[in-house]
Amino acid sequence: ETGVTQTPRHLVMGMTNKKSLKCEQHLGHNAMYWYKQSAKKPLELMFVYSLEERVENNSVPSRFSPECPNSSHLFLHLHTLQPEDSALYLCASSQVGQDPGANVLTFGAGSRLTVL
Amino acid sequence: LAKTTQPISMDSYEGQEVNITCSHNNIATNDYITWYQQFPSQGPRFIIQGYKTKVTNEVASLFIPADRKSSTLSLPRVSLSDTAVYYCLVGKYGGATNKLIFGTGTLLAVQP
Numbered sequence: 001e002t003g004v005t006q007t008p009r010h011l012v013m014g015m016t017n018k019k020s021l022k023c024e025q026h027l028g029h030n031a032m033y034w035y036k037q038s039a040k041k042p043l044e045l046m047f048v049y050s051l052e053e054r055v056e057n058n059s060v061p062s063r064f065s066p067e068c069p070n071s072s073h074l075f076l077h078l079h080t081l082q083p084e085d086s087a088l089y090l091c092a093s094s095q096v097g098q099d100p101g102a103n104v105l106t107f108g109a110g111s112r113l114t115v116l
Numbered sequence: 117l118a119k120t121t122q123p124i125s126m127d128s129y130e131g132q133e134v135n136i137t138c139s140h141n142n143i144a145t146n147d148y149i150t151w152y153q154q155f156p157s158q159g160p161r162f163i164i165q166g167y168k169t170k171v172t173n174e175v176a177s178l179f180i181p182a183d184r185k186s187s188t189l190s191l192p193r194v195s196l197s198d199t200a201v202y203y204c205l206v207g208k209y210g211g212a213t214n215k216l217i218f219g220t221g222t223l224l225a226v227q228p
Contacts, residue, residue, distance in 0.1 A: 033216070043160070043218040090159045103207065104150060105216060107159025
């Protein structure tokens with residue numbers, strides 16, 4: 001596999017369920033990201049794991065919990081979600097520290113989440 | 117973080133050249149300008165990146181004036197498949213963390 005792979009592509013869950021989204025990158029990058037994209041809204045940065053440092057968007061509710069066991073894998077654990085959490089969740093990776101150039105993000109195809 | 121401003125939408129016809137301008141008045145010295153393209157229900161895809169003057173690749177050109185407070189993405193001879201949302205991002209290279217923030221983007225609609 002190449003690029004950034006996200007599973008599952010589609011997920012339907014109830015508000016009391018616990019599920020996880022998985023992301024794997026095969027690019028040798030050292031940073032991974034979770035973005036949320038709701039209908040007709042800009043992409044919202046949720047979490048960043050970069051060089052073993054984690055950066056959070058403080059507006060993200062605690063019912064979203066990220067995990068990054070190594071530089072190639074990223075998870076987003078979901079529990080007691082609300083219907084307004086229904087969105088496209090996008091994983092991305094980049095190579096931090098390359099010179100020259102800014103971090104170019106490579107995105108996965110996304111996981112479409114529906115919370116009933 | 118440098119904030120970006122783009123038109124919300126643009127219309128064009130097949131075969132025309134399309135120019136999308138992005139304003140980033142508080143761009144920092146070590147910030148680069150990057151453009152992405154996004155189709156519905158897909159992740160954004162890198163198009164082009166630049167620091168100053170002009171950059172060209174097989175897909176697009178990026179024009180950056182000397183003051184770097186704006187940039188223009190130029191798509192030559194667009195086709196229907198170029199209908200998408202185009203995002204301009206400004207961010208610095210290197211560093212331990214890089215919070216890459218997307219704005220609202222520009223929805224380009226190409227008509228026959």
